[in-house]
Amino acid sequence: MNVNLEIPEKKETINDEVRISVRDLNLYYGDFQALRNMTLDIPENAITAIIGPSGCGKSTFLRLFNRMNDLITGVRVEGIVELDGVNIYDRDIDVVELRKKVGMVFQKPNPFPMSIFENVAFGPKRHGRKNRVELEDIVEKSLKQAALWDEVSDKLGQSALALSGGQQQRLCIARVLAVEPEVILMDEPCSALDPIATLRIEDLMRELSKNYTIVIVTHNMQQAARASDMSAFFMMEEDRAGVLVEWGATEKVFTNPQDKRTEDYITGRFG
Amino acid sequence: MKQKQRDSDAQAAAVPANELGRRWRLGEKFIESWIYLAGLLTIVVLLGIIILLIKEGLPIFFDTPPWEFFFGTKWYPVSEPPTFGIMPFFVATLWVTIVATAISVPIGIACAACLSEVAPEKVRETVKPVIELLAGFPSVVMGFIGLMLLSPLVQSVFHLPTGLSGLTAGIMLAFMSLPIIISVSEDALRAVPDEFRQASYALGATKWETIWHVCIPAALSGITAAVMLGVGRAIGETMTVLMVAGGALAVPVSPTEPMMPMTAAIASGIGNAVRGGLQYQALFAIGLILFILTLAVNLIADRVLERQKRKFQR
Ligand SMILES: Nc1ncnc2c1ncn2[C@@H]1O[C@H](COP(=O)(O)OP(=O)(O)OP(=O)(O)O)[C@@H](O)[C@H]1O
Ligand SMILES: [Mg+2]
Numbered sequence: 001m002n003v004n005l006e007i008p009e010k011k012e013t014i015n016d017e018v019r020i021s022v023r024d025l026n027l028y029y030g031d032f033q034a035l036r037n038m039t040l041d042i043p044e045n046a047i048t049a050i051i052g053p054s055g056c057g058k059s060t061f062l063r064l065f066n067r068m069n070d071l072i073t074g075v076r077v078e079g080i081v082e083l084d085g086v087n088i089y090d091r092d093i094d095v096v097e098l099r100k101k102v103g104m105v106f107q108k109p110n111p112f113p114m115s116i117f118e119n120v121a122f123g124p125k126r127h128g129r130k131n132r133v134e135l136e137d138i139v140e141k142s143l144k145q146a147a148l149w150d151e152v153s154d155k156l157g158q159s160a161l162a163l164s165g166g167q168q169q170r171l172c173i174a175r176v177l178a179v180e181p182e183v184i185l186m187d188e189p190c191s192a193l194d195p196i197a198t199l200r201i202e203d204l205m206r207e208l209s210k211n212y213t214i215v216i217v218t219h220n221m222q223q224a225a226r227a228s229d230m231s232a233f234f235m236m237e238e239d240r241a242g243v244l245v246e247w248g249a250t251e252k253v254f255t256n257p258q259d260k261r262t263e264d265y266i267t268g269r270f271g
Numbered sequence: 272m273k274q275k276q277r278d279s280d281a282q283a284a285a286v287p288a289n290e291l292g293r294r295w296r297l298g299e300k301f302i303e304s305w306i307y308l309a310g311l312l313t314i315v316v317l318l319g320i321i322i323l324l325i326k327e328g329l330p331i332f333f334d335t336p337p338w339e340f341f342f343g344t345k346w347y348p349v350s351e352p353p354t355f356g357i358m359p360f361f362v363a364t365l366w367v368t369i370v371a372t373a374i375s376v377p378i379g380i381a382c383a384a385c386l387s388e389v390a391p392e393k394v395r396e397t398v399k400p401v402i403e404l405l406a407g408f409p410s411v412v413m414g415f416i417g418l419m420l421l422s423p424l425v426q427s428v429f430h431l432p433t434g435l436s437g438l439t440a441g442i443m444l445a446f447m448s449l450p451i452i453i454s455v456s457e458d459a460l461r462a463v464p465d466e467f468r469q470a471s472y473a474l475g476a477t478k479w480e481t482i483w484h485v486c487i488p489a490a491l492s493g494i495t496a497a498v499m500l501g502v503g504r505a506i507g508e509t510m511t512v513l514m515v516a517g518g519a520l521a522v523p524v525s526p527t528e529p530m531m532p533m534t535a536a537i538a539s540g541i542g543n544a545v546r547g548g549l550q551y552q553a554l555f556a557i558g559l560i561l562f563i564l565t566l567a568v569n570l571i572a573d574r575v576l577e578r579q580k581r582k583f584q585r
Contacts, residue, residue: 100475112471112485122474126480
């Protein structure tokens with residue numbers, strides 16, 4: 001089969017160290033089942049893309065890993081999600097510790113209505129870093145990592161809301177990096193951005209994937225093909241429950257899908 | 272009739288787009304001018320009040336120079352010659368307002384945060400209307416409650432000769448301004464976009480940290496407005512303080528003393544003041560000061576909010 005997508009050079013070997021593994025996972029919003037029988041491994045220091053039609057449960061799936069679904073009333077989770085071999089749905093898991101380890105970038109840039117500095121320092125401050133000099137170091141380092149430092153270094157005290165959308169999203173990434181997470185979740189991080197800002201974020205993701213495990217939800221097939229190492233394709237069943245159809249190396253999923261539905265979805269849009 | 276209606280409908284449908292646009296703009300103009308008129312009316316009434324206060328109150332300064340009026344500690348309107356020093360009333364108002372604010376602001380904000388961030392939807396839906404209902408509680412009744420229940424309590428707890436004191440009045444006023452502080456702060460907190468909370472939780476902040484470091488700062492302008500409304504109520508409330516503050520004419524050194532705030536002084540004095548007489552003028556001057564005081568509170572709040580906004584918003 002022949003998909004008209006450019007697939008850039010990927011890492012020689014995808015790290016086969018499994019970071020997160022999902023086993024027999026079912027998730028319900030009240031009576032409605034949103035995820036069914038999900039079993040999937042997410043490799044360390046790579047970018048895993050979640051793709052699929054709207055409403056198939058991609059965001060819900062992503063929110064499993066930092067337990068943001070806990071904030072929604074009526075959510076019930078069955079099954080196991082292991083991070084480094086520990087089931088994060090165990091009763092004695094400290095959610096605050098978990099969220100320090102697993103950061104999240106949202107679809108719409110959502111900086112706090114505070115200064116740029118305060119935004120980045122927010123996480124470290126909550127986790128006990130109060131020393132001003134130390135905080136300044138963290139802020140500078142995080143902003144540099146997020147490729148934003150050069151643009152904001154002279155206006156750290158200004159409101160974060162005065163930045164452009166793309167800058168705001170990079171600020172949100174910096175804010176996550178400041179907590180020194182190990183896993184970064186991104187839910188359509190570029191959907192509110194223009195193509196140039198999008199490419200910048202993708203470059204940034206590539207750079208970060210050397211040291212971080214990244215899981216990204218995207219509607220943009222090119223983006224998934226361009227930027228990810230692994231891809232997982234979700235679909236809805238008749239009762240609208242999301243299921244995993246196919247997952248594997250991005251190159252394989254895009255050029256040689258094993259499942260007819262994956263092929264239809266990818267080609268239906270771009271073939 | 273129906274036919275006519277249909278005709279006009281057809282006509283309306285046949286009107287070209289720019290004609291519709293013109294009509295729409297005309298309607299908008301009309302509404303705009305109404306709003307303009309209403310605003311103008313408010314300003315006129317306000318100006319009228321100021322002019323009245325000035326006209327009736329200012330002449331007192333021909334008799335009693337301003338410094339004697341403001342800093343004088345003796346209010347003897349019927350002795351010969353009468354003296355009009357309002358320091359006792361001014362300090363009383365200060366004490367009562369400080370007590371009321373110190374109690375109502377922290378409790379009010381805490382309650383609002385509880386309702387908006389912690390309480391389940393069902394609880395919020397029942398508690399909020401009840402609280403708002405309390406805002407309209409008649410102040411005479413509050414005065415009675417203060418007289419019957421609170422003042423004996425204050426008297427025995429603080430070992431006072433009388434339970435009627437600035438403290439008692441301040442506590443009652445705190446109760447009276449709580450509903451408005453809670454209600455308005457709660458609205459402000461609920462208007463904080465959920466994205467901020469999500470971001471905070473996702474960074475590993477606890478619920479408490481999210482409320483304290485994200486929600487309250489983000490809602491600060493609304494909360495400040497709530498506090499100002501509450502303080503305004505405390506400064507302006509008359510009946511309750513008249514009943515429970517004790518009504519003593521000395522400059523109160525501590526809030527536990529009986530005292531007479533400015534509003535109570537006006538209310539109790541105006542009945543036997545001769546129209547146009549010195550006491551009458553003095554009371555109006557106190558009214559003028561009250562007015563300026565509340566205006567100042569509002570202006571300062573505005574200034575603070577403006578600075579806050581300039582700092583953190585686009
Ligand atoms: N808070 C919620 N309460 C109830 N049902 C929900 C909630 N959030 C999502 N759902 C349902 O769960 C299903 C999956 O939603 P989800 O947001 O995860 O989809 P998605 O794949 O991210 O969609 P999109 O691509 O449009 O963002 C949908 O049917 C949705 O209606
Ligand atoms: Mg989604």
